[in-house]
Amino acid sequence: MLTKRIIPCLDIKDGRTVKGTNFVDLRDAGDPVELGALYAQEGADELVFLDITATVDDRKTLVNLVREVARHVNIPFTVGGGISSIQDVSALLNAGADKVSINSSAVRNPKLIDELALQFGSQCIIVAIDTRWVDGKDWVHTHGGRKITEIQTIPWAKEVENRGAGEILLTSMDADGTKAGFANVLTSTISSNSSIPIIASGGAGSMEHFYEVFTEGKADAGLAASIFHFKEIAILDLKNYLASKGIPMRI
Amino acid sequence: MDLNKKAKIGIVNYGSGNIFSISNIYKKGNIDFFISSEPKELVKASHLILPGVGAFDETMKTLNDSGLKVFLDEMVLGEKKPILGICVGMQLLAENSEEGNLQGFGWIKGKVRKFDESVFKQKPYLPHLGWNTVNIKQEHTILNQVDPEEGFYFLHSYYFDCQNTQDILSTTDYGISFASAVHHENVYGMQFHPEKSHQNGINIFYNFSQV
Numbered sequence: 001m002l003t004k005r006i007i008p009c010l011d012i013k014d015g016r017t018v019k020g021t022n023f024v025d026l027r028d029a030g031d032p033v034e035l036g037a038l039y040a041q042e043g044a045d046e047l048v049f050l051d052i053t054a055t056v057d058d059r060k061t062l063v064n065l066v067r068e069v070a071r072h073v074n075i076p077f078t079v080g081g082g083i084s085s086i087q088d089v090s091a092l093l094n095a096g097a098d099k100v101s102i103n104s105s106a107v108r109n110p111k112l113i114d115e116l117a118l119q120f121g122s123q124c125i126i127v128a129i130d131t132r133w134v135d136g137k138d139w140v141h142t143h144g145g146r147k148i149t150e151i152q153t154i155p156w157a158k159e160v161e162n163r164g165a166g167e168i169l170l171t172s173m174d175a176d177g178t179k180a181g182f183a184n185v186l187t188s189t190i191s192s193n194s195s196i197p198i199i200a201s202g203g204a205g206s207m208e209h210f211y212e213v214f215t216e217g218k219a220d221a222g223l224a225a226s227i228f229h230f231k232e233i234a235i236l237d238l239k240n241y242l243a244s245k246g247i248p249m250r251i
Numbered sequence: 252m253d254l255n256k257k258a259k260i261g262i263v264n265y266g267s268g269n270i271f272s273i274s275n276i277y278k279k280g281n282i283d284f285f286i287s288s289e290p291k292e293l294v295k296a297s298h299l300i301l302p303g304v305g306a307f308d309e310t311m312k313t314l315n316d317s318g319l320k321v322f323l324d325e326m327v328l329g330e331k332k333p334i335l336g337i338c339v340g341m342q343l344l345a346e347n348s349e350e351g352n353l354q355g356f357g358w359i360k361g362k363v364r365k366f367d368e369s370v371f372k373q374k375p376y377l378p379h380l381g382w383n384t385v386n387i388k389q390e391h392t393i394l395n396q397v398d399p400e401e402g403f404y405f406l407h408s409y410y411f412d413c414q415n416t417q418d419i420l421s422t423t424d425y426g427i428s429f430a431s432a433v434h435h436e437n438v439y440g441m442q443f444h445p446e447k448s449h450q451n452g453i454n455i456f457y458n459f460s461q462v
Contacts, residue, residue: 002425003382003402040449045382071275076404076447096271098447121305123378123406166378197375220375250382250402 005221051081070096117164179205184217261296303339308351341440403443
């Protein structure tokens, strides 16, 4: 049976793992390669590395990091942050990444999704959507969630699918850092309207929250960072808990 | 794991697939391997691996144009060297595919078909993406120490419709039950990605060096 996926996310700055609350205060939580290999050992189904600095100088550091990760980790992994061209994607996939995630650049230039899907195949293109509830509606945000756009989240999710995204990584900026649960209503709406997998992100604080996002939220994968980095929840415990509640899990 | 046989693994590099993930697994296991696109190098291998990511015709065309098709036919049918095809590399072992018009190697009888999306009751549909379990149909060295419940990482929209059930090593359920691992004489195929399947996958690569 195809299982639901548990995905730890490692935010990377200057080659180190960090995680902030609502993307602002950053704390150091370790070496990404070591942490990634540890998560794979503990039962993570995939990994996401998000480069939150992504300046030009840092790109080479990131490519080197990806090469190291590919060397030490035998589960699929995605790299995101500052990707805006076919060349960026090509460099990361050649270094051993399985998928890339694009966000602001897709909003700026939606055709990039079509181009990347055509060149590399939809299966390695994830479109990340950062969303926040403003004045009674869900709006797409860019630049790590700091900048509001004029695009509404639900139609944007459909558009990125139509343009060839293979998966959607949906982060609720309202829920992110709160540890009060995923944005299940929005996740469910987007999941029900699409035929591609939805990775839910933002708000995980307990094992029940994952259960809720896989049932009420209809998510295909659940992503979290700090609860794993600071060992508040062990991946194996989480997967055992979810399996005991009837969620298909790889254990 | 007891690795008695001394293998020299040749990973066929034709611009396709997770070659580095595979080579890192062999490096860690201290198993002799090399990567090459040249028949004059690959001929030195005791075992061959045919990785694969991409479309059927595109990959088959690359193999035809580079002369690797003729070479591999000789290695597999003439010299009977063990070969392991992964993902699209497995599909190339078939006679042909609904994905394209070119002939496959035809080393294992069968045809590659696209999943019929109308049988899926719930999303996501295609590709078949993620970790899925396998049902082992026959014991074989290549499946030693594989935990079928832990399963493997899959990523594909086409599957190998294997003609002879005795060639099927394992099946996997996704809408239908399909052949996730096949074997005929010295030819092995895995639809999943063992190089991305953690310990189960590492075991497959080590086991392959012992067949």
